[in-house]
Amino acid sequence: MNGQQEQTRKLLNLSLLAAGGTVLHALESYLPALSTLPGAKLGLANIASMLALIWYSAGDACKVVVLRVLLGSLLAGIFFTPSFFLSVAGAAGSFGAMAAAIYMSGGALSIIGISILGAVAHNLAQLLMAMLLARSWGVVFYLPWLLLFALPTGYFVGLLSTLVVRLVPFSFRLPLITTGKNRQDLTCKCRICRWSPHLPKED
Amino acid sequence: MRIKPVILVFVVTSLCLAGCDQVSVKERRTEFLLDTAVTIAAYGPQAKEAVAAALAEMNRVADLLDANNPDSEVSLINRNAGRKPVPVSAEVFELVELCQHYSQMSSGAFDITVRPLVELWGIGNKDEYVPGPEEIDRALELVDYRQIILDQQKKTVYLPRAGMGIDLGGVGKGYAADRAREMLLEHGISSALIDAGGNIWALGERPDGKPWRIGIRHPRPKADRNVVAVLSGRDFTIVTSGDYERFFQRNNIRYHHIFNPATGLPARGLISATVVGPNSAEADILSTAVFVLGADQGLALVRQLPQITAMVVTPDLDVLLAGPLQSYFEFTGKEGVGR
Amino acid sequence: MTAGDVKVVLAVLLTAALASGSIFFWKNRVPQLNPVELTIEVDGQEKQRFFFSDLEAGGQHRIKGVLGYSLLEVGDNKIRMVESPCPDKICIGMGWISQPGESIVCIPNRVVVRIVGSNDNGYDALSR
Secondary structure, three states: HHHHHHHHHHHHHHHHHHHHHHHOOOOOOOOOOOOOOOOOOOOOOOHHHHHHHHHOOOOHHHHHHHHHHHHHHHHHOOOHHHHHHHHHHHHHHHHHHHHHHHHHHHOOOOHHHHHHHHHHHHHHHHHHHHHHOOOOHHHHHHHHHHHHHHHHHHHHHHHHHHHHHHOOOHHHHHOOOOOOOOOHHHOOOOOOHHOOOOOOOOO | OOOOOHHHHHHHHHHHHHHHHHOOOEEEEEEOOOOEEEEEEEEOOOOHHHHHHHHHHHHEEEEEEEEEOOOOHHHHHHHHHOOOEEEEEHHHHHHHHHHHHHOOOOOOOOOOHHHHHHHHOOOOOOOOOOOOHEEEHHHHHOOOOOHOOEOOOOOOEOOOOOOOOOOHHHHHHHHHHHHHHHHHHHHHOOOOEEEEEEEOEEEEOOOOOOOOEEEEEEEEEEEEEEEEEEEEEOOEEEEEEOOOOOOOOOOOOOOOEEEOOOOOOOEOOOOOOHHHHHHHHHEEEHHHHHHHHOOHHHHHHHHHOOOOOOEEEEOOEEEEOOOOOOOHHOOOOOOOOOO | OOOHHHHHHHHHOOOOOOOOHHHHHHHHHHHHHHEEEEEEEEOOOOEEEEEEHOOOOOOOEEOOOOOOOOEEEEOOOOOOEEEEOOOOOOHHHHOOOOOOEEEEEOOOEEEEEEEEEOOOOOEEEOOO
8 A cells, every 4th residue: 555545544534433333423422321320321422533533543533523523412412512522521531541440551441441541530620510510519419420430331442442442354454552562452352252163264 | 558459449439538528618697677577598609699689689688578668669659649640660560469379368367457456456556455446447448459550551550548557477487588598599409408597498409419308387386395287398488477476465366467357356267378399489378368368268379279288277276288289298296287 | 332431431421420410519518517607706707607507516606896895605416605794685585506507696795606508407507
C-alpha cells in the first residue's frame, strides 16, 4: 500500500468507526434500561472509541468520538439538551481515561482493563455533569453504584473490543501505536478472551 | 506507572466530592413584620439577594395593608368610612375584590369588614374583655361585606357607613408570602421555604431533592406531640387557622381571634382548619372561611374548588379531610380520619 | 485478564467501598452525632447556636431580647420558654419543642428559638 492508499483507508476506517459508534449508541437506547440508575448503560459506543484508539492515534480517536457524539445527539434530537451534555461528558471522560491508560500503562493493561477504566471515567464524568446540571450534590450517592456498575459493563465492552480486534482481518488494520508494542499485546490472553469461533490465523 | 489508573480514579473522585459543596448556597433570614415573625430560607446561587428582595417586598406589602399604620391605604379607607370613596392602588383593589369573591362563596363566613368586632373584643391587646350582646349587635350592624362599594373604573373603595372598617389581616400574610415567592422565583430560586407566621410556602423541593415536609400544629399539643399530621409535597402553600394563636380565657371559656361574622362571637365549629393550595392569599382566606363555616359546610366549600385540599380538627379532636392531596397527609397519632 | 486488569478491578472495588462507606457515614453520622441543633435569634439576628447534647437537662438559659430577658428551660432533648417580658405570653403557651422545624417565637421580645436540621422524622416547617 502506498501512502495515498493508506491515508484513504484510514479515513474510510475512521468514518466507519464513527458511523458504527453512532449506530451502537442509537441501538443501545432501544435496549431496555439495565437499571434505574442514570448513566447505567452498557456503553457499546465505547467500542468505536476503543478500536480507534487501538488501531490509530489518540488524535484520530478523538475525531471519531467528537463525530460520534455530535451525530448521535443530532440523530436522537437531544442536541444541546441536558442529555447532550451528559453524553459529551461521558464520551470525553471515557475517551480521556482510555487514551491515558493506553499511553501510560506501559502494556500492563489489556483491552479489558482499559475498557473498565473507560467505563469508570464515563460514569464519573456523567455524574459530575449531572451534579453541575442539577446544581445539587444529591446525586453523589450514586457514586458507589456507578463505580460497581462500570465493572461488568467495562468488562463486556472490553471483551467485545478484544474479539473485534482479533477477528477483523489484518489488512483492515494499520500498525499500532502504543508504547512500542504491537496490538496483540493489548489483547487479553485469558481463556475467555482467547475463545473465538473462527480465529483467523495471525500473520 | 502501574499505579496511575488508581490515582486517576481517586483524583476524579476527590475532585467530584470537593466540587459539590459549592453548588447549593443557603440563606435564611427572619424579620418581624405583619405582626408576626417571617422566616425565609432559600437555596441556590443567588439565595442572599433573593431573600433580601423577598423580605423587602413583604415589608412593602405589610406597610400597604397594615390597618394600624395611619399612612397605609387600608387606614385611609377606614378613616373615610361614611365620608367618601378612596382611590387605591390596583394591588389593594384587586386584593379587596379577591376577598369579596370568597366572601360571596362562603356566604360571609370570611368577611374583611369584621374590624369593628375585632376592636370591640380587643383580642391581642391589653384591654380584652367579653362584650355584652347589645354591644355585639351594635358592632355587627357595621359588619357586612356586601356594603363595600367598589368602583372598577376609578379603582375606589368606599365604606358607606361611619364606623365601618376593613382588616386585610385574613389575607395579608398569604398575599405577602405569594409576593415573596414571586421575588424568589425571579431570582432563579427553585428551593425555598417561606414561613410567614405559620403561613408556609414550600417552593420547589428540598435541596436534597426530597419533598418538603410541613408539620401541622396540633391544636391541643401534648408534651410528646406537637403536630397532628405532616404533609409531604413539592411546590405548595399551606395555611392553618386555629383557636390557639391569639386568645384569652374567662371562666374556662376560650375566646380566640377568629370571629363568626354571623354571631359576632369567636367561631366554635372547629379548633383548627388547614388549607393547602397553589396560592397563599386564597389559602389564607379559605382557612378562615372553613374555620368559621365548620366541618360540614367548610369541607363542602373546599370540594367545590378542585385545587384546594383541607384538613380540619373538630373540638372532639376528630380529623377530617377533603380535596386532592388527602393521601399526602401522614398522621402522627391515632386521630380518626373521616367520620 | 492481565495482572494489571485485576489491579484496576480491585482499585475500582476499593474506591466504591470507600465511597459507599464515607457516604454511609456521612448520611448516618450527621443526625446521630448532632441530633438536634438549636438556634436563638434576637431581632432577626442569629445570636447563639448549640447542640442539644451540649445543654444540661433541667438547666435554664437566659436570652436578652428587645424588651428584656426571656428565660428558657432545657428538658430532655426539648426546650421551652418559662419566663418572658412580653405581655401576652404566647411564647410560654407554646410549650415544649423538640422536633427539627419547630420554633418558639416571642414577637414582642423579638426572640426566636428554633430547632434546625431537618431529618425524615421531623419536618421542615410548621403550619400553625
